[in-house]
Amino acid sequence: MGDVSNCPKCRAIFLRTKFRDVCDKCFKEEEKIFEEVYQYIRKKENRKAMINQVVEDTGVDEDLLIKFIKMGKLKLSQFPNLGYKCESCGSFIQEGSLCATCTNNMRKQLKTYNQEEKRKAELIEKEKKVTFYTKNEE
Numbered sequence: 001m002g003d004v005s006n007c008p009k010c011r012a013i014f015l016r017t018k019f020r021d022v023c024d025k026c027f028k029e030e031e032k033i034f035e036e037v038y039q040y041i042r043k044k045e046n047r048k049a050m051i052n053q054v055v056e057d058t059g060v061d062e063d064l065l066i067k068f069i070k071m072g073k074l075k076l077s078q079f080p081n082l083g084y085k086c087e088s089c090g091s092f093i094q095e096g097s098l099c100a101t102c103t104n105n106m107r108k109q110l111k112t113y114n115q116e117e118k119r120k121a122e123l124i125e126k127e128k129k130v131t132f133y134t135k136n137e138e
């Protein structure tokens with residue numbers, strides 16, 4: 001089952017599923033582009049191409065190329081120099097959306113945030129108790 005949505009590319013209405021995030025027409029176009037990219041990159045001399053080289057040589061949209069990588073259509077085990085930028089600092093990565101450093105930073109931030117939230121919650125609890133107490137006193 002999927003949801004009826006607008007295609008992010010051409011705004012056509014289509015049934016969005018886990019495996020399909022664009023409409024049929026755009027999907028077919030993407031498949032065609034993928035074929036071209038794949039034909040290019042599977043050549044021995046292109047196997048070690050960097051992402052910008054692929055973009056330049058095939059004319060593929062960089063975002064689309066990254067989508068292919070993220071979807072696992074282009075296997076990084078086969079094409080070791082393909083990858084994309086960390087969403088936070090822009091360094092070169094090959095999986096997830098953040099590099100190891102940023103993932104670590106995120107974890108630390110999350111931890112601090114959780115501690116802060118816990119402290120706030122405790123404060124609120126204390127205040128509640130105080131209010132409750134004063135009310136009882138009256």
Ligand SMILES: [Zn+2]
Pocket residue numbers: 007008009010011012022023024025026027
């Ligand atoms: Zn479309």
Ligand SMILES: [Zn+2]
Pocket residue numbers: 086087088089090091098099100101102103
């Ligand atoms: Zn990063």
